[in-house]
Amino acid sequence: MVSHKAPLAVTCGEPAGIGPDITLLAWCARKELGLPAFYVRADPGFLARRAKRLGLDVPVQAVEPEEASGYFGKCLPVVPTGQALxxxxxxxxxxxxxxxIASIRESVADIKNGRAAGIVTNPINKSALYGAGFRFPGHTEYLGHLAEEMWSEGPCKPVMMIAGPELMVVPVTIHIALKEVPAALTEELIVETARITARDLVGRFGFEKPRLALCGLNPHAGEGGAMGTEEQTVIEPAIAALRAEGIDATGPHPADTLFHPEARKAYDCVLGMYHDQVLVPAKTIGFDDSVNVTLGLPFVRTSPDHGTAYPLAGTGTARADSLAAAVRMAAVLANPGSV
Structure with a gap:
């Protein structure tokens, strides 16, 4: 059971990327950004060295998770993880x-043990992790595995959402090649993804009856079968099944006319059939203030909506806006009304 006073756990992500930079910058601007207490799972010495490189005055203090809130106002609380970097x-x-990998796993264990309210993950580079036995396409899938392992509540279906002030989107298929999407797209997958999305929009985000708009797969949503039949054979039956369950689902909509300001008034969240179909408009509309949220988990997880940005790391030019948005959203989702 998570304590309402428990801090958030933040991972540094890829050490060579901008995760450490934006974490340090976020702590420096914690008052202006309105950030709740968090601690970082990392090597304290590494973060102190990165702060010095960036010219930031950040006192780093090694702590236990339950001590973090007491230290947060005067220093950056860090729970040591792994070897020195x-x-x-x-x-x-x-x-x-x-x-x-350990920072993610141990942060999730902290939530399970009531020592953290939720987890905010900085960007990782999956290819850099594969040599250490990481076998998951990304954060989302790994967190689903940890949920199954630690909560023992049966299979867990994590769902990726990009949530911004103006647009919320969910890709039905995530980290797979575009050529594999048609075969992977099934009525069952669409229905399950939409169910989880609708449930968490109600339970976590407070929507009374969320409106879901589902994209077609093909240009012009297939143009009545002239440009593909997946709309007729897969997507339309899924929408019919969702409506039969009482879920407000519409479509399939042509994706190229779904994201302008007037169209966005007609729905609360868009479900796209593949990754870039909905992440491109989401990041274009809200690059600095959109947050990656994982739905379908027994705990709260958010993340900045960007990558490792190696060229910016250590230069002092990275911005902490998206991380700050992720921290604020995690606090609200974990403890509604507390922030």
């Missing part, structure tokens, strides 16, 4: 992979 921004090193 060298500060090498922009230089990916395979030996740091264990630290990255």
């Amino acid at each position: 060298d500060d090498c921004p922009g230089m990916e090193k395979r030996e740091t992979a264990e630290n990255v």
